[in-house]
Amino acid sequence: MRDTMMLELRGVSKSFGGIKAITDLSMEVAEGEIVGLIGPNGAGKTTVFNLVTGVYRPDSGEIVFRGESVGGLPPHVIVSKGVARTFQNIRLFNNLSVLDNVKIALHSQPEYGLGAALAGLGKVAIENKRIVAKAREFLDMVGLSDRAKLRAGALPYGLARRLEIARALALNPRLLLLDEPAAGMNPDEIADLKELILKIHKDFNLTIVLIEHRMDLVMATCPRLVVLNFGTKIAEGSPEEIQTNPQVLQAYLGEDY
Amino acid sequence: MGYALGVLTLSCIQGIAALGLAIFTGFTGQFSLGHAAFMGIGAYTAALLTYFAGVPFVIAVVAGALAATVISLVIGVPTLKAKLRSDYFAIAIMGFGEAVRVILENLQITQGARGLPGITRYTNLPVALLALAIMAWLARNFILSKYGWRAIAVREDPVAAEMMGIDLFRTKLLSLGASAFFSGVAGGLLAHYLMFIQPVMFTNVQSTQLIAAVVAGGIGSLTGPVLAAAIFIIIPELLRVANMWRLVIYGLMLILIMVFRPAGLMGYHELSLEWLRGLGRRNRRLTTNA
Structure with missing residues (x-):
């Protein structure tokens, strides 16, 4: 094995009723990689994320995260x-403040039990304060600290995306799955997003899988791409290889491209 | 005077039950049409303990609340584990509430539908106020802790909450247990105030009163539901002079609250000086715009 594998899918299939969303999909993501997952609409890209995060249970096949089979485990595990x-x-907690969105992602960190919480012991307040300070650091990182008190639902689109990324980072992940982060962004916002993705990749030592239709962003961030169509992998390789791959062109442009 | 004090005492007791349901509905986003059953369990447990076993009042009330909590977990584990959607869960727990009533009506020790008379009166206004203050303090501590954060996340977006590593089942179960404890305390206090309880006091009518108090009081608020619970006790009493119109006005009141304050009296806010000042400002702005 060349590198340590962060994520492996081995022959994973998933259907909904009679529709095969994913058929016998195998792919690997090595530690530290940024992999682009692309394909036409309805190719099954988001289904892959839902399978990896436990939203769906695979019908067959195995999903291995850091050497451990996780297929079918509940999402929170x-x-x-x-x-x-x-x-x-975007799925933010819209009625809550920007800061509270990140605070909730840190919910497993305060060190107190239910008894201490109910009794309102001093350490509860101290721990909560520590978490708020930590949440602010994440907001700083994505440039949202001046809007900490704002209602998350009131954020403009680009900033809401950033908050979602901050919230995901607060979970201290090894593997980050970004589902069309550039959707609906203007070119300036996409340029900022590119910087952000490369920055968090480096600063947090992350492995990233990126679903994206905006090819400028994909080409600028992903050294390796996986292409899906109708739930199967049709190509894999560097952006240059993918751009000239006849099957990929056919999937995107039709039979007589 | 005694009458007015009595109405206030009942308001405090209802306020405690509303606090509990506020945790479950207002902060965790789960509906229940059966919380009166937990009041009933608390009331009967506490009353039987003081009546037959001579257990001290406070211990009996706490024991009643614990009994309600245990029963809530018994019904909560299978229904919440089955991932019933919130509205289906509300129906399931309504059926459970009916079952509790039927059991209370048929047990020897509860003396069936005739009810249990001769309970000693230990609850008065100071006791009820003190209990309300303690329970409000506990509810506040719960909501401000990481357990409260999790509950709020589940209310706001269960899918996103799960992706934050929050165990939906455990979070809902904890909120259910906590809310049943509050209902149980309210039931115990009620039994030792009225000196007489019967199963018909703890039916859907009471459950609906509680959910109305939470919704009209405001989702995401603790003080709002307490306030609304008190209003729903006090206004019908004031309206006794206009007996024929009582229920009409009561219904109208609910409609008006939902029309003019769709988020409830205090939706997402707590009663505080700061909030009242903010309210004043908002209203002024409205008038200048108009």
Whole structure:
């Protein structure tokens, strides 16, 4: 084995009723990689994320995260093992403040039990304060600290994406799954997002899988791509290889490209 | 005077039950149409303990609350584990509430539908106020802790909450247990105030009163539901003079609250000087715009 594997899918299939969303998919993500997962709409990219994070249970095949089979475990267990994700249709806690969104991601860190919490012991307040300070650090990192008190639902699109990333980072993941983070962004915002992805990749020693339709972002961040179509892997390789791969061109452009 | 004190005492007791349901509904986002059953379990357990066993009042009330908590976990584990959607869960727990009533009506020791008379009166206004203060303090501590954060996350977006590593089942179960404890305390206090309890006091009517108090009081608020619970006790009493119109006005009141304050009286806020000042400001702005 060349590198330590962060994530391996071995012959994973998943269907919904009669529709095969994913068929016999095998792919590997090595530690420290940024892998782009691309493909036409409905290719099954988000289903892969849902399988890896335990939202769906695979019908067959194995999902291995850091040498441990995690297929079918409940999401909160998989998250606690070091997987974090963002959603295609942003899922923030809209009624809560920007700061509280990140605070909640840190919920497993305060060191007190239920008894101490109910009794309102001093250490509860101290621990909570420590968590708030930590949450602010994450907001600083994505440039949202001046909006900490704002309602998350009131954030403009690009910033909401950033908050979702901050919230995922607060989970202290080893593997970060980004589902179309650039959707709906303008070119300036995409340039900022590119910087952010490369920065957190380096600073947090992360492995990243990125689903994205914006090829400028994919080409700039992902040294390796995996292409899905109709739930199967049709190509894999560097952006240059993918751009000239006839099967990929056919999937995107049709029979007579 | 005694009458007014009595109404206030009942308001405090109802406020404690509303606090409990606020944790479950207002902060965890789960609906229940059966919390009166937990009040009933608390009331009967506490009353039987003081009546037959001569157990001290405070211990009996706590024991009643613990009994309600244990029973809530017994019903909560299978229903919450089955991942019933919130509205289905509300129906399941309503059926459970009916079952509790039927059991209370048929047990020898509870003396069936005739009810249990002759309970010593230990609850008065100071006792009820003190209990309300203690329970409000506990509820506040719970909500401000990491356990409260988890509950709020589940209310706001269960899918996102799960992706934050939050165990939905345990979070909901903890909120259910906590809310049943509050209901149990309220039941115990109620029994030792009225000196007489019967199963019909703890039916859907009471459950609906509680959920109305939480929704009208405001989701995401502790003080709002307490306030609404008190209003729903006090206003019908004041309206006794207009007996025929009582329920009409009561219904109208609910409608008006939902029309003019759709998030409830205090949705996502707590009663504080700061909030009242903010309210004043908002209203002024509204008038200048109009």
